[in-house]
Amino acid sequence: MSERFTPAELMVVAASREIQDGETVFVGMRLPLIAFALAKRLHAPNAIGFFENGIVRDTPASDLLYTMGDPPNIEGALMCGRMTAVMGLMQKGEVDLGFLGGAEVDKYGNINTSYIGDPTHPAVKLPGSGGAADIASLAKRFVVIIEHNDRRLVERVSYITSPGAGDGSSSRASLGLTRGGPSAIITTMGVLRFGSESAEAYLESVHPGVSVDELKQNTGWPLAAASEIATTANPTEEELHIIRDIDPKRFWTS
Amino acid sequence: MTMRAAIAQHVPDGSSVALGLALEALIPFAAGHEIIRQKRRDLKLIGPISDILFDQLIGAGCASTVIAAWVGNVSAGLGYNYRRAAENGIPNEIRIEDHSNFTIALSLLAGGLGAPFIPAHTALGSDILKTNQNLRVAPSPLDGAAQVLLVPAIVPDVTILHVQRAAETGACHCWGNLGVSEEGALAAKRVIVVAEEIVSLDTIKSDPNRVIVLPQRVSAVVHEPGGAHPSPVQGYYGRDSRFYGEYHEHSTTAAQFETWKRRWIDGIGSRNVYLKLLGSQRWRALQVKDRKLAPPVNYSAT
Numbered sequence: 259m260s261e262r263f264t265p266a267e268l269m270v271v272a273a274s275r276e277i278q279d280g281e282t283v284f285v286g287m288r289l290p291l292i293a294f295a296l297a298k299r300l301h302a303p304n305a306i307g308f309f310e311n312g313i314v315r316d317t318p319a320s321d322l323l324y325t326m327g328d329p330p331n332i333e334g335a336l337m338c339g340r341m342t343a344v345m346g347l348m349q350k351g352e353v354d355l356g357f358l359g360g361a362e363v364d365k366y367g368n369i370n371t372s373y374i375g376d377p378t379h380p381a382v383k384l385p386g387s388g389g390a391a392d393i394a395s396l397a398k399r400f401v402v403i404i405e406h407n408d409r410r411l412v413e414r415v416s417y418i419t420s421p422g423a424g425d426g427s428s429s430r431a432s433l434g435l436t437r438g439g440p441s442a443i444i445t446t447m448g449v450l451r452f453g454s455e456s457a458e459a460y461l462e463s464v465h466p467g468v469s470v471d472e473l474k475q476n477t478g479w480p481l482a483a484a485s486e487i488a489t490t491a492n493p494t495e496e497e498l499h500i501i502r503d504i505d506p507k508r509f510w511t512s
Numbered sequence: 513m514t515m516r517a518a519i520a521q522h523v524p525d526g527s528s529v530a531l532g533l534a535l536e537a538l539i540p541f542a543a544g545h546e547i548i549r550q551k552r553r554d555l556k557l558i559g560p561i562s563d564i565l566f567d568q569l570i571g572a573g574c575a576s577t578v579i580a581a582w583v584g585n586v587s588a589g590l591g592y593n594y595r596r597a598a599e600n601g602i603p604n605e606i607r608i609e610d611h612s613n614f615t616i617a618l619s620l621l622a623g624g625l626g627a628p629f630i631p632a633h634t635a636l637g638s639d640i641l642k643t644n645q646n647l648r649v650a651p652s653p654l655d656g657a658a659q660v661l662l663v664p665a666i667v668p669d670v671t672i673l674h675v676q677r678a679a680e681t682g683a684c685h686c687w688g689n690l691g692v693s694e695e696g697a698l699a700a701k702r703v704i705v706v707a708e709e710i711v712s713l714d715t716i717k718s719d720p721n722r723v724i725v726l727p728q729r730v731s732a733v734v735h736e737p738g739g740a741h742p743s744p745v746q747g748y749y750g751r752d753s754r755f756y757g758e759y760h761e762h763s764t765t766a767a768q769f770e771t772w773k774r775r776w777i778d779g780i781g782s783r784n785v786y787l788k789l790l791g792s793q794r795w796r797a798l799q800v801k802d803r804k805l806a807p808p809v810n811y812s813a814t
Binding site: 327338387417 | 534545586591611613642649687
């Protein structure tokens with residue numbers, strides 16, 4: 259990994275590139291807060307950000323956000339309202355993209371943020387869904403951002419908090435989900451993509467300085483790969499400048 | 513009413529209590545700390561996400577049940593007390609009713625509507641439906657074909673809201689992101705309002721669109737400036753994100769949390785004492801100094 263930027267900065271850049279101009283994005287917590295602001299300032303000036311606390315923004319916040327409820331996210335908002343309004347619009351199909359984190363993600367894009375081990379006697383109790391199960395169920399597509407190792411990228415999650423493609427054989431529609439599904443998993447080592455041919459994630463690109471073997475060794479299942487594995491494009495000077503302007507003390511991007 | 517009296521009167525042992533309904537802002541920490549000081553037990557905590565307040569109530573042994581979508585520390589990570597309780601029954605076993613944010617929002621909405629449940633398309637295929645058996649999947653009664661999630665109503669015994677300003681009578685104004693504050697206030701049997709400022713009823717009635725709870729539903733109004741610290745209150749003070757990081761470090765073990773609790777909760781007689789402990793310089797630095805006033809609107813009938 260180049261010393262010119264941190265893995266977190268590269269993940270923010272990769273996440274921001276998932277946002278297309280004019281899209282409505284369910285932003286979420288932590289790195290996506292910066293990815294949304296970055297996309298807004300560069301290639302997606304007309305993107306709209308939904309926040310589950312009820313905020314809707316058409317401009318990036320004026321200051322670093324530690325949480326979506328911070329005062330800079332309210333000042334200059336397009337709307338400050340109820341959770342049921344933004345969640346309801348997502349249920350209607352009006353959200354293009356949502357971002358999710360997780361403790362575990364599997365090859366079908368299912369995410370666990372609830373329990374490691376038996377839920378009645380968990381080895382680790384994780385914080386829970388928050389809005390993640392809703393974003394995974396209701397957005398037109400979702401992107402996972404996660405640290406890359408074989409404890410986090412596992413063959414099957416032990417608990418599905420947020421549904422991807424389930425067990426890979428039955429469709430989301432058979433569960434009653436009317437749309438959506440995983441689009442990409444952005445990790446500290448590369449980008450995994452979901453296509454239309456298979457429910458399984460495949461390796462699309464490795465980050466600069468990461469080998470395909472190294473990435474596969476740190477993945478908890480035999481990872482399929484694109485016919486040509488790309489190298490994730492480096493962040494541009496402009497992208498790094500904006501990220502460091504947003505997060506000068508590297509609270510999120512160290 | 514004082515915070516001590518409001519909690520003593522309206523939050524008895526065994527109550528179901530909804531709080532933190534605006535998510536990361538306007539969290540009624542002062543009310544939560546008074547609940548801990550009064551050693552309430554067997555509470556059922558209800559909320560969408562809880563940014564460290566539920567963790568504190570759980571660590572202090574106040575909670576028997578958590579009905580929530582997320583419990584932790586939003587800017588710093590996991591909630592250690594929540595983990596200790598769920599994993600090892602320390603300080604006591606807790607029952608967890610898993611939700612997503614949308615299902616808890618719809619539960620409170622149904623509670624306020626007097627509806628038994630609300631159908632939804634969310635969380636289908638999620639194991640939340642296995643660990644919370646109150647959430648059911650059924651064919652839609654209208655067309656019989658589509659599977660829908662039935663989200664049952666939740667009616668909290670009490671909802672506690674932190675707001676910017678209130679009249680003594682219970683009428684109050686709140687602005688910023690509301691989360692599920694309004695739904696929670698409509699659903700609950702009674703409401704405690706904690707306000708940064710007490711204003712006249714005329715001030716509240718001058719802008720009825722900013723009223724977030726029917727005043728008749730409010731059982732107690734508590735004047736508690738700084739009562740939401742370390743969470744932010746729009747127009748009053750910002751988020752003390754450093755405090756969340758410090759709490760994370762100082763709650764790693766049960767013994768550390770006990771020390772933290774003694775310092776910040778047990779020995780604190782009033783919110784003024786808490787803010788003095790925080791330090792006037794730190795508290796001043798969090799205050800909102802700029803003014804961005806919305807132009808007034810005209811409500812005149814004539």
